[in-house]
Amino acid sequence: MNKLLATSALALSTLVSSPAALAEQQAQSSYRPSPFSLSATRMTTGTADVGTNELQRDQWMFDFKASMPLGKKWFIGAGVGYDNLDYDWRSASLVGNTQTWDKIERYRASLSLSYRPNKNWMFMLAPKLQYAYADTASASNAESYGTVLSGMYRFDSGNVLGLGVAYLNDIDEVRTIPFIAVNWQITENLKLGNPFSAGFSGPAGLELSYQLDPNWQLGAGTSKRTNRFLIADDKETAEIDEWVSFIRLGWDISKAVSVNAYAGYFFNGELELNPQNSKQDIDNQGAAALDVTFKF
Template sequence: MNKPLALSVLAVSSLVASPTLLAQEQQKSSYRPSPFTFSASRITTGTADVGYQGNELQRDQWMFDFKTGMPLGKKWFIGAGVGYDNLDYDWRSPSLKDNTQTWDKIERYRASLSLSYRPNKNWMFMLAPKLQYAYADTASASNAASYGAVLSGMYRFNSGDMLGFGVAYLNDIDEVRTVPFLAVNWQITENLKLGNPFSAGFSGPAGLELSYQLSSDWNVGFGTSKRTSRFLIADEKDTAEIDEWVSFARVGWDISRSVSVNAYVGYFFNGELELNPQNSKEDIDNQGAAALDVTFKF
């Protein structure tokens, strides 16, 4: 690996909070300046071999998210979010381009709503419809629509810990997927916690992260998740999909009540590139990763 590396697995790959993150927000007693959140992330991956024909791929990515939410009485909570991602795929010795992959730039637009309901002190249910457009510079946005919904339920124990299950129904570009996931918010000790670092959706399940609160301002975490990125590369329903696992380590710094920074290092493994309708698949070598996310609440 000859470059500083990356992590496209940030929580900002989703638009509304996961059930666990939403539960945490609803249980916090600390002051929050406003229900609005904006996050920006810079992600870069190392160079990885793709297949066995001398192809190499290096990825850079910008991700931007804006979220908002508010309670509707004591039992209901509504949230919304929009996002934009700009992906730069740098192919080297790309014989794959003979199969119409002259795509180098990918744009992804995302929108989502969420509605959660707490009928009593123990249960919380959430429904989150999602819409996404993901397409390369060789395709049109009009043919790149995907839609779906995430449904989850969580049980809150007397200790305050929460455990639940969810499923995402995703009508992605020319493919329908159902993604189950575990929703958890478990305070193991005063400083040690197990939770979901991401939101379930088009990018995959919510993942798991074990985090430790070093002080009031600093925390660290270690986690893993499966990540999926599917986008249109030609207007005749030609798609590319990258499916991979990632493990990561995170350092978080709460600069103030309104600003927080998270730095990630990660490692992608078991990656695969699938092209359709050719139904051709190429393995992607393991690669390191790094990312920086800055979040503002205002």
Template sequence: MGNRFDLRAPSLLLTLLLSLLYSFQAFADRPKGHYPFSISASRIGTAEADVGGGPQSLQRESWLFDAKANYSVNRQWSLGVNLGYADLDYDWGNRGSTLFDGNLSSWQKVQRYSAGLSVSYRPDKHWMFLLAPKLQYASADTAPVSDAASYGVVASAMYRFDNGNLLGVGVAYLNDISEVRTVPYLAVNWRINESWRLGNPFSAGFTGPAGLELSYRLNPSIDFGLGSSKRTQRFLVEDDDVTVEIDEWVSFLRVGWKLNRSLSFNAYAGYYFNGELELSEAPMDSGERTEEIDNQTALALAVEYKF
């Protein structure tokens, strides 16, 4: 069975995390040019894609919002807080039909709430260790959000070379809705030369590993990126642990514009491929069934403000 939490629990955690964020802002002694707080918003839209070979089709649009704070306790220890909200719209091309041979009706909206803490430790100038517990609620408009809890932890170890490049490994242990999974990933921030860099475009967690992106810096304000990663969205669609998971790969081209030290924009042209829609039911039912999602293009715009 899935995880059952009283909805008051995440509310208390969110209150605590917000209190910590305000505490960081009040007491952090930030170095000149350092911005410990950031807020971001992203808009993602995909082209229409057939599901299960038709007649059903799907087009998705998403709004993502995040707030982060980081505070250096001393030279060795630092703390972080992050909050996230996602509003995911599902526009089905044939709303009168049902999915999985009539076993599930189409949903129209998914909402995802997330919160997390992070603790990093640097014992010397080379090594850095990170531990980040996470909590998430994700449910469709056909299921109660109070039953849609997931929790997990991300751990990583990175080595900083004398030239400043970082390389390491990480793993995310995720007790997701009705499923436990472990996601390994490569952690990298490698400056090849003054213009080229290899790094992680995403944060590892419930939505998948961190991915890889090769970027080119044209000038201090403009850069370009080419990357790819596996993306996962799992959410509750009915009571009794009936969940849907969308599992797919995405490749993208990115253009970034840094307007000033605080404000930046990124535009993406993406391509989703090898997508699957998986229905997982309670253990007493018939198990898991999948429908293929045709490949589709996507466009996205993200804005971030640091302060």
């Protein structure tokens, strides 16, 4: 979901603009985006079997973003976020004597610097910092950091296509994630774009959306999602890796307020515990989410 399900769970977040959408906006000299935005997202999943356990997940996500131009060619942005994940386990242990973790907190911060040398090209650098840890671990050992690099080309038609790579030094693991940045107006009402911002949760994904009228959109998309967090000190981690498909219904109430509702489906999920190197499949499950964004 352009904003759905953005963690071990939904990438639900209308919180972050994709690089391609940002390139299209910055290329329009008459475009004057709101400098600040505040988003709140609520997500819930069905119950899924994980080995001999059952798991049901709920999540709150909050994001605050700010952006501004630095002259005609440079743009700068910043964002902070807080996520609260509730993992409801129906068992006392996962592997051997490993105690389950129920509450997970995640704090996020990012900067972005983009450069437009001419009307067609845009390049962006976005360093990121994250702390993700369960109630059985301490925040001081849960640091992750990385950066996202992307280059995009805006055609004379206004369509945007580009490539990017995210280098992420996650908790006790280094990952490199390539992704495609796209904002392509196929017809007057049909558009292909990225529902997510590439980062610790995975690549940007793809969404096909249809503009029903000036205020309503209907979209469908998919992406791979990853959520890694500290569950005990000494770098004991849990990672949930899964695919998500979703349908989104968006409503632009006004220029300042938008609402997106999602129905999603997680599949091919896997839970990995380290350093035990223990892996367990996660059953497919349905999910739902609601995102509200204010721009001011």
